[in-house]
Amino acid sequence: MSLLDIQGLGKSFRGLKALHDVDISVEEGEIVGIIGANGAGKTTLFNCITGAFPPDAGTVELDGRDITGAAMHTLAASGMVRTFQLMRPFHSMTAWENVTIAVQSRGVRPERAARREAGELIERTGLTDWAAMVSGSLPTAVQKRLELTRALAMRPRILLLDEVLAGLVPSERAPVLELLGELRTNEGMSMLFIEHIMAAVRQLSDRVVMMDQGAVLARGSVDEVLSDPRVVEAYLGKEYGNAA
Ligand SMILES: Nc1ncnc2c1ncn2[C@@H]1O[C@H](COP(=O)(O)OP(=O)(O)OP(=O)(O)O)[C@@H](O)[C@H]1O
Ligand SMILES: [Mg+2]
Known part of the structure; x- marks a missing residue:
């Protein structure tokens, strides 16, 4: 199958x-x-x-x-998780917050644990330098990596x-x-x-x-x-x- x-x-x-x-x-x-x-x-x-x-x-x-x-x-x-051709992060949130929300969507609690997991994933996808920046202000290449990081946070x-x-x-x-x-x-x-x-x-x-x-x-x-x-x-x- x-x-x-x-x-x-x-x-x-x-x-x-x-x-x-x-x-x-x-x-x-x-x-x-x-x-x-x-x-x-x-x-x-x-x-x-x-x-x-x-x-x-x-x-x-x-x-x-x-x-x-x-x-x-x-x-x-x-x-099953997808990424979008046109990116859809929450633009007014930081990259880290965006990934944290994706981790939380799996039911991870408390927030501290979700933030920690998001931080580890961000390190793995090379977004550490951008983590504290508002997503909407990130360059295209970084936004694309953020889109991928969010998808991975859902553990597909x-x-x-x-x-x-x-x-x-x-x-x-x-x-x-x-x-x-x-x-x-x-x-x-x-x-x-x-x-x-x-x-x-x-x-x-x-x-x-x-x-x-x-x-x-x-x-x-x-x-x-x-x-x-x-x-x-x-x-x-x-x-x-x-x-x-
Ligand atoms: N929501 C929609 N309403 C009406 N037509 C649509 C809609 N979505 C896609 N189409 C049409 O369906 C066809 C296929 O579009 P689609 O976006 O799936 O192509 P694609 O293969 O992804 O192209 P690209 O490589 O440019 O991204 C196109 O003719 C497009 O105009
Ligand atoms: Mg397309």
């Missing part, structure tokens, strides 16, 4: 088929990369998986339980990452990639990650799914998918130059 099993997922917006008959599975400890051009339906897929809006068709199972359309806090309690079994590396320069990407690899190796964390940066897709993915116009166009190993002529035609041909 797969940890995450998505079958026949469909979603339309006023006639536009943003998702059509999408099947994707993620095994325990596996990292699956999702690639595809702008507007391919990648974020919509995450929105349908994580209850932002219900799919029109299909099912989502987590660990064999039907979670189709379940709310995000229910999913977090079941071990499976993490859904929507372009966590976007807006980061290569020197900022490396530590994030290293952290994600380490979470897989040391904690067996599973991930489904949307990414346009092909070097990252190559480095992290056990398998890749390529989406095009709301449907899965290709799937398989990294090498299979990235060298698939249909993928090159529909996506990489245009973008590989600047994405690699």
Whole structure:
């Protein structure tokens, strides 16, 4: 049984088929990369998986339980946490407060214990220098790391990452990639990650799914998918130059 099993997922917006008959599975400890051009339906897929809006068709199972359309806090309690392409920290709070709230969402009490755990996590993700700053004032790269730190504070079994590396320069990407690899190796964390940066897709993915116009166009190993002529035609041909 797969940890995450998505079958026949469909979603339309006023006639536009943003998702059509999408099947994707993620095994325990596996990292699956999702690639595809702008507007391919990648974020919509995450929105349908994580209850932002219900799919029109299909099912989502987590660990064999039907979670189709379940709310995000229910999913977090079941071990699935996502990050957003557009970040959503509480901007007027400090980074540390934001992470503390995420720790508390797991039921950690008292506040002192939650703050301590948040501090340890912040150290691990390299945010110590920024911890006392108001989140809204942090540079993009740091806000992205904060978004990831908040997600990790919820102790996911499976993490859904929507372009966590976007807006980061290569020197900022490396530590994030290293952290994600380490979470897989040391904690067996599973991930489904949307990414346009092909070097990252190559480095992290056990398998890749390529989406095009709301449907899965290709799937398989990294090498299979990235060298698939249909993928090159529909996506990489245009973008590989600047994405690699
Ligand atoms: N809430 C919404 N209402 C109406 N249309 C939407 C909504 N969300 C997404 N869409 C449309 O669905 C399609 C897929 O969008 P989506 O954001 O999922 O693409 P994406 O693959 O994440 O693209 P990008 O790489 O640019 O982030 C697009 O045509 C988009 O305009
Ligand atoms: Mg998107």
